[in-house]
Amino acid sequence: MKRKALLGIGAAAALLLSGCALNGEQADTGGSTDGPVTLTFQSLAYQDSTVAATKEIVDAWNSDNPDIQIKLTQGTWDNVHDQLVTQFQGGTAPDIIHDESSDIMGFAAQGYLADIGKHLSTETKDAVSEDVWKTVTTKDGKIVAAPTLLQTYVVFANTDAFAAAGVDVPKGDQLSWDDLRTAAKGLTKDGKFGVGWGLKQPTAAIMNTALGYDGSFFDIGDGGKDTIHVGDNEVAVPEHIHAMAFEDKSMDPVSLTQSGTDVLPGFLGGKYAMYVGGNFLAQQITESAPDTFKWTVLPPLAGSAGPVQAANPQTMSVSAQSKAPEQAAKFIDYFMNAENQAKLAQGDWLIPASKPARDAVAEQTKDTPVWAPILKSGEDLAGAPFQQAANYPQWKDQYATPALQKYFANSISLADLKKQLTDGWNSLG
Amino acid sequence: MNKQKVAPVRQARAFSRPLQYLGLAAYVVFLGFPLLFLLSTSVKTPQQLQSPENGFFPTSLNLGNFSAAISKANLVEAAGNSLYVALLTTVIVTLISLPAAYALARFQTKLRGIATGWILLSQVFPFILIVIPLFLVLKQIGLINNLFGLVLVYTVWSLPFALWMLRGYVAAVPVELEEAGAIDGATKLRVLRSIVLPLLAPGLVATSLFTFISSWNEFFFALVLIKDPNLETLPLTLARFVGAEGQVQLGQLAAASLLATIPSLVFFLLIQRRLTSGLMSGAVKG
Numbered sequence: 001m002k003r004k005a006l007l008g009i010g011a012a013a014a015l016l017l018s019g020c021a022l023n024g025e026q027a028d029t030g031g032s033t034d035g036p037v038t039l040t041f042q043s044l045a046y047q048d049s050t051v052a053a054t055k056e057i058v059d060a061w062n063s064d065n066p067d068i069q070i071k072l073t074q075g076t077w078d079n080v081h082d083q084l085v086t087q088f089q090g091g092t093a094p095d096i097i098h099d100e101s102s103d104i105m106g107f108a109a110q111g112y113l114a115d116i117g118k119h120l121s122t123e124t125k126d127a128v129s130e131d132v133w134k135t136v137t138t139k140d141g142k143i144v145a146a147p148t149l150l151q152t153y154v155v156f157a158n159t160d161a162f163a164a165a166g167v168d169v170p171k172g173d174q175l176s177w178d179d180l181r182t183a184a185k186g187l188t189k190d191g192k193f194g195v196g197w198g199l200k201q202p203t204a205a206i207m208n209t210a211l212g213y214d215g216s217f218f219d220i221g222d223g224g225k226d227t228i229h230v231g232d233n234e235v236a237v238p239e240h241i242h243a244m245a246f247e248d249k250s251m252d253p254v255s256l257t258q259s260g261t262d263v264l265p266g267f268l269g270g271k272y273a274m275y276v277g278g279n280f281l282a283q284q285i286t287e288s289a290p291d292t293f294k295w296t297v298l299p300p301l302a303g304s305a306g307p308v309q310a311a312n313p314q315t316m317s318v319s320a321q322s323k324a325p326e327q328a329a330k331f332i333d334y335f336m337n338a339e340n341q342a343k344l345a346q347g348d349w350l351i352p353a354s355k356p357a358r359d360a361v362a363e364q365t366k367d368t369p370v371w372a373p374i375l376k377s378g379e380d381l382a383g384a385p386f387q388q389a390a391n392y393p394q395w396k397d398q399y400a401t402p403a404l405q406k407y408f409a410n411s412i413s414l415a416d417l418k419k420q421l422t423d424g425w426n427s428l429g
Numbered sequence: 430m431n432k433q434k435v436a437p438v439r440q441a442r443a444f445s446r447p448l449q450y451l452g453l454a455a456y457v458v459f460l461g462f463p464l465l466f467l468l469s470t471s472v473k474t475p476q477q478l479q480s481p482e483n484g485f486f487p488t489s490l491n492l493g494n495f496s497a498a499i500s501k502a503n504l505v506e507a508a509g510n511s512l513y514v515a516l517l518t519t520v521i522v523t524l525i526s527l528p529a530a531y532a533l534a535r536f537q538t539k540l541r542g543i544a545t546g547w548i549l550l551s552q553v554f555p556f557i558l559i560v561i562p563l564f565l566v567l568k569q570i571g572l573i574n575n576l577f578g579l580v581l582v583y584t585v586w587s588l589p590f591a592l593w594m595l596r597g598y599v600a601a602v603p604v605e606l607e608e609a610g611a612i613d614g615a616t617k618l619r620v621l622r623s624i625v626l627p628l629l630a631p632g633l634v635a636t637s638l639f640t641f642i643s644s645w646n647e648f649f650f651a652l653v654l655i656k657d658p659n660l661e662t663l664p665l666t667l668a669r670f671v672g673a674e675g676q677v678q679l680g681q682l683a684a685a686s687l688l689a690t691i692p693s694l695v696f697f698l699l700i701q702r703r704l705t706s707g708l709m710s711g712a713v714k715g
Contacts, residue, residue: 280674288475
């Protein structure tokens with residue numbers, strides 16, 4: 001009996017060991033193949049119209065390209081990171097991966113993503129600005145994704161509330177923070193606030209908008225240590241927010257503790273005349289606002305350096321484990337064309353990274369005026385140093401988010417905020 | 430004299446009984462509230478869900494959420510996959526854990542301590558720690574993207590706790606009952622079939638429910654192991670209603686979730702009558 005048990009354990013161990021050995025052999029399957037291939041493409045499209053548009057694009061490609069067939073699968077934004085970690089380890093990641101630049105650069109650093117720069121057409125490369133390409137380029141110059149759609153932080157405005165308060169709706173190419181504060185003060189009365197901003201997770205919003213004041217936060221070392229500097233430019237936006245909430249009292253301090261979607265009912269119900277959030281929330285406003293609700297998007301928010309925000313584009317990458325990276329990149333090239341990107345952008349109310357696609361959206365949405373400022377806000381997006389700082393995710397969760405939350409709860413001073421952000425980064429080594 | 434003593438007791442009962450019912454009703458509402466909330470949300474329009482005056486009761490009956498949920502999330506096929514996985518896991522776990530629990534509870538060997546330690550230890554490891562090695566093993570034996578692979582994982586995952594639960598139920602069956610059966614001439618098999626098994630029915634129901642519901646609701650392993658849309662289980666399809674940055678199609682998600690809970694409720698209704706206690710009270714008195 002004991003002998004049988006030992007044999008059983010031995011057999012199981014042998015099976016496991018042989019499994020590991022085989023896996024090691026199979027993992028090295030890079031390179032191109034000739035002949036017909038079927039590639040898997042995991043899309044994270046969420047809105048019904050975007051899901052349908054993605055399927056249309058894949059179907060059109062499949063009927064025109066019998067030798068490169070694409071099999072579409074559906075993933076979800078919430079879990080894509082964990083899913084990819086496991087699939088890369090197991091060698092079963094999809095050939096074509098939909099994600100976002102802030103998530104994929106870690107995978108790229110570990111060698112899981114193919115360099116598709118050499119396979120993309122000049123047309124695709126020229127369509128996207130150099131600044132946005134930087135967000136998908138590794139330190140050693142490999143392009144590991146094509147940037148597709150972008151989001152920016154915009155100010156939504158209830159135009160009826162402006163009219164009722166006798167405040168002019170801001171117009172022009174940009175909206176300065178001072179003008180935002182002035183408008184918010186004029187709109188704050190009768191228990192209603194000028195602005196609601198869901199900043200429960202404040203770090204991303206602050207890091208993105210800080211570029212408007214040249215707030216770069218980090219100096220990226222060439223292979224060495226990345227260093228932090230938290231000066232006046234870096235904290236200019238938090239200062240404005242704090243002042244609006246606790247000096248002007250024109251921003252609801254409660255909204256600062258809520259998520260963006262939690263604050264939306266307050267905007268639709270008239271509690272806030274303005275609402276700051278990702279431009280994609282326009283889709284939710286369109287779907288959920290009462291018929292009588294009149295709204296618009298204000299010009300892009302600008303600091304002393306202009307209406308600049310950090311670009312964190314959605315991306316299309318190719319797994320380094322794919323047997324046909326060249327063919328996969330050909331599909332991405334097709335996916336990136338202006339017609340396809342315009343279709344996808346409108347479904348999600350996002351901004352195409354490609355200039356021709358932005359022009360196409362502008363043309364197709366000329367009867368929907370809110371699109372113009374949204375598209376405008378996408379013209380000044382730039383790569384930000386935090387996207388390349390190796391310890392940023394840990395710093396964000398452990399130090400930046402708690403420190404900003406405390407500052408927005410008025411429980412620490414600006415000097416404390418600067419100190420906590422700096423000391424937190426330095427403690428990570 | 431007696432009448433004087435009984436009257437206050439009756440009065441007290443007449444006073445306390447409505448309070449007991451009230452407490453019970455409040456408890457039932459408390460337990461059922463998530464389901465009622467789901468029902469209420471599932472028939473609201475997006476406008477009502479985003480309205481600041483959004484109360485508990487819907488102002489209109491929007492059944493469009495249900496039709497959208499069924500067509501968009503491929504609910505019927507996903508429910509079939511979930512049912513297959515959950516039922517098969519439940520059957521396998523029950524078939525393995527029943528004799529194992531009996532052996533653990535009754536046989537006094539050195540292995541008992543080791544096995545008990547293993548059961549407890551196996552509960553310590555979090556999902557994320559074992560998922561990559563598990564994924565590699567399943568890939569080698571061709572069970573990635575395969576519902577039976579999921580059954581195997583759920584079986585391994587549920588077995589220790591099911592075994593632990595059932596061992597307690599077996600230990601509670603007095604060994605004297607088995608001895609009495611043996612004295613009356615019953616074989617060991619007959620004792621197990623006619624005495625032990627019927628007394629273990631509530632334990633089997635409890636472990637089956639635990640296994641079924643944990644397999645039915647499991648998300649992460651399914652997310653990692655299943656790639657083919659036709660093999661997706663319900664939790665995977667429900668995740669499609671949640672987007673990036675807190676976006677959620679709440680009405681459709683509630684409708685789909687409500688439909689997804691029905692099979693669990695039916696399964697519970699079918700077997701809950703066996704979930705009784707007190708079968709053995711007084712069995713070995715005297």
